[in-house]
Amino acid sequence: MVMELEYNRSLYGIEHEAGPFEISREQIKGFSTGLGETGRIYVDEVAAQDEGYRDVVAPPTFCTVLVNKVKLPDINLQFGRTSMHAGQRVQYRAPIVAGDSLTASSHLKDVYAKTGRSGTMVFVVWETTFRNQDGTVVADVQESFARRE
Amino acid sequence: MVYFEDVDLGDEIGPLETEATDDGVVSFCTVWQSQMPNRFTDREIAEQSRLPGPIVPGIMSMGIMARLLTDWAGPAAVRDLDLVFRQPVPHHKPLRVSATVTDTRQEDGENLVECDILMTGAEGERYVGGKAIVALPSKS
Numbered sequence: 001m002v003m004e005l006e007y008n009r010s011l012y013g014i015e016h017e018a019g020p021f022e023i024s025r026e027q028i029k030g031f032s033t034g035l036g037e038t039g040r041i042y043v044d045e046v047a048a049q050d051e052g053y054r055d056v057v058a059p060p061t062f063c064t065v066l067v068n069k070v071k072l073p074d075i076n077l078q079f080g081r082t083s084m085h086a087g088q089r090v091q092y093r094a095p096i097v098a099g100d101s102l103t104a105s106s107h108l109k110d111v112y113a114k115t116g117r118s119g120t121m122v123f124v125v126w127e128t129t130f131r132n133q134d135g136t137v138v139a140d141v142q143e144s145f146a147r148r149e
Numbered sequence: 150m151v152y153f154e155d156v157d158l159g160d161e162i163g164p165l166e167t168e169a170t171d172d173g174v175v176s177f178c179t180v181w182q183s184q185m186p187n188r189f190t191d192r193e194i195a196e197q198s199r200l201p202g203p204i205v206p207g208i209m210s211m212g213i214m215a216r217l218l219t220d221w222a223g224p225a226a227v228r229d230l231d232l233v234f235r236q237p238v239p240h241h242k243p244l245r246v247s248a249t250v251t252d253t254r255q256e257d258g259e260n261l262v263e264c265d266i267l268m269t270g271a272e273g274e275r276y277v278g279g280k281a282i283v284a285l286p287s288k289s
Contacts, residue, residue: 030180034173035212039224060227061215064208065181085207087279089231090215142231 003113005122006078011108018070019103020133028056028098031065045098055098061090063102063130063139070106070128077111079122080147086123089142094132101133109142121146151222153260153285156253162264163247165217169205169240177209205238210277214268217246222283228261232279243271248281259284 025045032042040047041057048056096102106128113122125144132138174189188195188204195203211232218227238244245268252263261282268277 027180030176031212034177034180035209035216036167037216037219037224039219041224057224059212059215059219059224061208061212061230064211068181068183085234087231087233088207088211089229089279090211091229092227095225 003115003120005111005113007075007111007124008073011073011075014107016070016072016106017103018106020101021066021069021104023058023096023098023100023102025056025098028058028062028096031062032056032059035059048097053095053097058096058098060092062096063128063141064088064090066102066104066130067106067128067141067143070104072106072126075108075111075124077122077124077147079113080149083124083145083147085143086121086146087142087144089140091140092138093140094136094138096130096132096138100138102130102138105129105131119149121148151285152288153253153262154288156250156262156285158250158253160250161247162221162250163217163245165213165220165246167213167244167246168242169209169213169238169244171203171240174203174205174209174240177206177212181206181208200237201239203240205240207232207234207277210234210238210268213244214246214266214277214281217248217266218281218283222262222285226283226285227281228259228284229282230266230279231281232266232277234277236274236276238268238276239270244276245269245271251280260287261285 109127110125130139248264248266
């Protein structure tokens with residue numbers, strides 16, 4: 001049986017914008033060293049320039065720290081109460097380099113229910129596309145939040 | 150340097166063994182500009198959210214898992230990382246990240262390796278799992 005979910009479906013197709021985010025060397029280095037990244041292009045601008053980059057390069061999941069800067073509306077889901085961070089996907093499409101100015105655009109991607117042994121859960125998925133100052137897409141990030149009955 | 154031709158189905162990547170410290174989580178939250186104290190840094194707030202103690206942010210676990218791939222394939226290799234957070238990840242506990250190659254293919258001029266990736270605990274807890282795709286250079 002397919003469960004009929006109640007939520008604000010008029011949010012589909014609406015983009016929620018945020019930014020610009022000016023990406024600094026310190027931010028990229030702080031993110032990289034915090035995770036113990038050893039790649040020189042993440043922490044050393046000279047090494048990055050030797051590899052042909054303008055400045056230090058962000059590790060692949062860097063955009064995840066910017067996603068929550070986009071103000072997302074409540075979808076008024078009539079199911080469960082507490083929401084938890086269930087999953088995250090990053091598709092890294094082009095290098096993000098210190099000095100870049102990124103903008104974010106988020107939309108509601110999907111809302112679906114799954115029933116397992118522990119009951120039914122409803123997943124809400126948002127997708128955010130990040131572009132740099134040239135309009136190049138640098139990353140797509142999906143976040144999913146789950147609610148239990 | 151690892152080349153596409155060197156990789157086969159079933160190959161294991163890693164493991165990467167690490168742990169997330171209180172200080173590490175605080176510095177991650179600082180870069181993230183997450184307002185502190187929060188359930189990632191404070192025991193009381195975590196317990197109010199019915200967590201056993203402060204936890205590692207999901208996106209920090211994700212960054213640690215990406216490190217397995219960048220250590221293995223180089224800093225510009227990761228194309229896609231798609232993860233499910235199965236259990237809260239605690240501070241100051243051994244974390245083991247490993248991956249298994251599930252597919253190799255050429256697509257849009259790139260040599261892609263797909264793998265299942267997993268972060269586990271010392272007692273076999275399956276904290277975070279999912280799929281990753283990396284691009285590797287070819288010998289030819």
